[in-house]
Amino acid sequence: MAPDTSALRDLARELGVGTDYWGWDGTRKDVADDTLSSVLAALGATVSTEADIVRIRAEREREPWTRTLPPVTVLRADRETTVPVHVDHGTTVSADLLLEEGGRRSLEQVEDFTTPFDLDGHLRGRARFRLPSGLPLGWHRIVAQTSTGPQEADVVVTPARLTVHEGFAARQAFGIQAQLYSVRSPRSWGIGDLGDMQDLAAITGASHGADFLLVNPLHASYPTPPVEPSPYLPVTRRFTSVLYMRIEAIPEYRDLPEFTRQRLALLKDEVAGWNDRTDRLVRDEVLAVKLQALQELFAVPRTAGRQALLDAYREREGQGLEDFAIWSAIAEQVRGTKEQVLADLDAGTVRWARRELGDRIDFQIWTQWLLDEQMGAAQAAARNAGMRIGIMHDLAVGVEQIGADAWRLRDVLATGATVGAPADQYNQQGQNWHQPPWHPEHLREASYRPWRDMLRTLMRHAGALRIDHVLGLFRLWWIPEGHEAADGAYVSYDHEAMIGILSLEAERSGTLVVGEDLGTFEPWVRDYLVDRGILGTSILWFEHDGAGRPLPAHDYRTLCMASVNTHDLPPTAGYLAGDHVSLRHELGLLERDLDEEQAADALGREQVLDVLREEGLLEPAADIEQTVIALHRHLGRTPSMLLGVSLVDCVGERRIQNQPGTDEEYPNWRIPLADARQRPVSIDDIATDERTARLLAAVREGIRTR
Numbered sequence: 001m002a003p004d005t006s007a008l009r010d011l012a013r014e015l016g017v018g019t020d021y022w023g024w025d026g027t028r029k030d031v032a033d034d035t036l037s038s039v040l041a042a043l044g045a046t047v048s049t050e051a052d053i054v055r056i057r058a059e060r061e062r063e064p065w066t067r068t069l070p071p072v073t074v075l076r077a078d079r080e081t082t083v084p085v086h087v088d089h090g091t092t093v094s095a096d097l098l099l100e101e102g103g104r105r106s107l108e109q110v111e112d113f114t115t116p117f118d119l120d121g122h123l124r125g126r127a128r129f130r131l132p133s134g135l136p137l138g139w140h141r142i143v144a145q146t147s148t149g150p151q152e153a154d155v156v157v158t159p160a161r162l163t164v165h166e167g168f169a170a171r172q173a174f175g176i177q178a179q180l181y182s183v184r185s186p187r188s189w190g191i192g193d194l195g196d197m198q199d200l201a202a203i204t205g206a207s208h209g210a211d212f213l214l215v216n217p218l219h220a221s222y223p224t225p226p227v228e229p230s231p232y233l234p235v236t237r238r239f240t241s242v243l244y245m246r247i248e249a250i251p252e253y254r255d256l257p258e259f260t261r262q263r264l265a266l267l268k269d270e271v272a273g274w275n276d277r278t279d280r281l282v283r284d285e286v287l288a289v290k291l292q293a294l295q296e297l298f299a300v301p302r303t304a305g306r307q308a309l310l311d312a313y314r315e316r317e318g319q320g321l322e323d324f325a326i327w328s329a330i331a332e333q334v335r336g337t338k339e340q341v342l343a344d345l346d347a348g349t350v351r352w353a354r355r356e357l358g359d360r361i362d363f364q365i366w367t368q369w370l371l372d373e374q375m376g377a378a379q380a381a382a383r384n385a386g387m388r389i390g391i392m393h394d395l396a397v398g399v400e401q402i403g404a405d406a407w408r409l410r411d412v413l414a415t416g417a418t419v420g421a422p423a424d425q426y427n428q429q430g431q432n433w434h435q436p437p438w439h440p441e442h443l444r445e446a447s448y449r450p451w452r453d454m455l456r457t458l459m460r461h462a463g464a465l466r467i468d469h470v471l472g473l474f475r476l477w478w479i480p481e482g483h484e485a486a487d488g489a490y491v492s493y494d495h496e497a498m499i500g501i502l503s504l505e506a507e508r509s510g511t512l513v514v515g516e517d518l519g520t521f522e523p524w525v526r527d528y529l530v531d532r533g534i535l536g537t538s539i540l541w542f543e544h545d546g547a548g549r550p551l552p553a554h555d556y557r558t559l560c561m562a563s564v565n566t567h568d569l570p571p572t573a574g575y576l577a578g579d580h581v582s583l584r585h586e587l588g589l590l591e592r593d594l595d596e597e598q599a600a601d602a603l604g605r606e607q608v609l610d611v612l613r614e615e616g617l618l619e620p621a622a623d624i625e626q627t628v629i630a631l632h633r634h635l636g637r638t639p640s641m642l643l644g645v646s647l648v649d650c651v652g653e654r655r656i657q658n659q660p661g662t663d664e665e666y667p668n669w670r671i672p673l674a675d676a677r678q679r680p681v682s683i684d685d686i687a688t689d690e691r692t693a694r695l696l697a698a699v700r701e702g703i704r705t706r
Helices: 005-014 033-042 050-066 164-168 194-206 251-255 258-276 283-298 304-334 339-343 347-356 358-384 404-408 440-445 449-459 495-509 523-531 572-576 579-586 594-614 624-636 647-651 683-688 690-704
Strands: 020-022 028-030 072-076 081-088 094-098 104-106 108-110 117-119 122-131 138-146 149-158 173-178 212-215 390-395 417-421 464-467 475-480 489-492 512-515 536-539 560-563 642-646
Touching: 005 033, 005 050, 033 417, 033 475, 033 489, 050 081, 050 117, 072 081, 072 495, 081 138, 149 495, 164 512, 173 194, 173 647, 173 690, 194 212, 194 358, 194 390, 194 683, 212 464, 258 283, 283 358, 304 339, 304 347, 304 358, 304 404, 304 449, 339 404, 347 358, 358 390, 449 464, 449 495, 495 512, 495 523, 512 536, 523 536, 572 579, 572 624, 579 594, 594 624, 624 642, 624 690, 642 647, 642 690, 647 683, 647 690
Parallel strands: 072 149, 173 212, 173 642, 212 390, 390 464, 464 512, 536 560, 560 642
Antiparallel strands: 020 028, 081 122, 094 104, 094 138, 108 122, 117 122, 138 149, 417 475, 475 489
């Protein structure tokens, strides 16, 4: 008999699946039973009958008794907890904590009066041991001595609160927000690269007093063309795209014979013309020629010192790097022919790759090492230029369904569902990002180490890390296969563990963390992030008080990064003209009549501008540039710790980089940086651009006079 609705919904809630949610329009919406069944199946809990529900509950009750220790215990340093230890009933047990930095602590056993559990005719008992508050931060191991021998598991002690941001409490920090690939120089190979990032940080830091440079995710895409344009849909979130390599900055470039340098110069000439193009960026051609150049450089013998550094990098990044390189080497061979092989590499194929593709595996590791060096150089240059934070990297929500992480992390990713977002006022049909979600239980079984390892790599050369859709560490919108984007459900995660480990790795590396906390969320979530010392995100156009009025400057959050816009909106010049509404209408993304949508949007903009007029920041006859400056002066009056200034607003660009809810309907992530007249703007132009200087001077002045 099929389960009734009530029983199905009760089980869903027990497994962390939301059965309803609040929509962007303020109404509560119920999740359909069919959606719940599909999401439960993606979690590994297939429900067809009432008996399935009984079976699943029995398995969940039984599971903890089958193991001695939970796979991981994550706690805050300012709180104590207890760890359950399951042993044969009537036997003795003791437990110690092995500290990461060395040393052992005996743990105190506390009372536990839980009734023994009958496990297949064998009684199991439960003991508990106290983990006191005040333990040192880190990844420790609990060791339980039982009648059947020692058993171990991870214990992760996380900071009660990140303290990195405290260094910026006295004076608001401001920085530049840029889509790196779109910002070229005469030295670029058609795409903005890490050399350009270094130069942009140096210019904005030394000449304009900026404290940080926020760039789009630099995660790796496919190792050969064609590549996905979106930086938010990579094949891995841990490693970096070869597209961003500055070829001439590779130390071995100096050792090339002259005829080889000339050959590389000819390769660069093939794509250098793209530096002046303003209609669209082309990644595939750039990647193809860069790979040819890298192959030439890979053949150059390395000195003993350089080889030692490569070996050290390889050892530090460990198996994760090896797996990424293996997948990439195989991908080079099968792109366009047997691409489905990449979805589920079998052990035989991996063994073949290690045997036959050793040189290509080494090549992939070598390129990642070079990218790591260049990112380190960019962060060093940013700090040397006076930036208090430096480079702020961006972490995407997820990865491609067929990619290195989808294979390498397959044991901790769910199948049968993808990640997205329900309908909102800007995407009224919902969004499907086509990314496999973390499986909550499987990630816990892996002690959250995949999450930790990725963070460590990303934070190595980051002054700050922006977490795209940080709400996904609390819950994600799962869309079952075959369902529309709006027809999904929220699945909850252990946010204490996810945020705790994020905080631990950030505290250790000295990395400021900014969470993009926009969208639909429960009110307590922002309070929780503040409590843990993680900055939120405030976009001027979206900040309103309880009555729906634009938020006065003094009422902005302190622990946040405020900015006028985001990459999912047009630059301010375009937003003021309502370009986002017109574009969504052209693409068929509106649910309301165009006139109605335009009127509502214009009213919202004018309400914000009225606030600026009341503050004396905006004259009635102000032009576009003056309005942009006034909007940023307004943010300079807020208590927000960080202020982000989009590079597109500095130079007068109007075109949107990304229209959510579209793929090929709009050239997302392919818009080169240009000025108000659609002339290309290079890194070198920014150094002397008067419009940029006026805006950033106004920002500095606003910060000084707060």
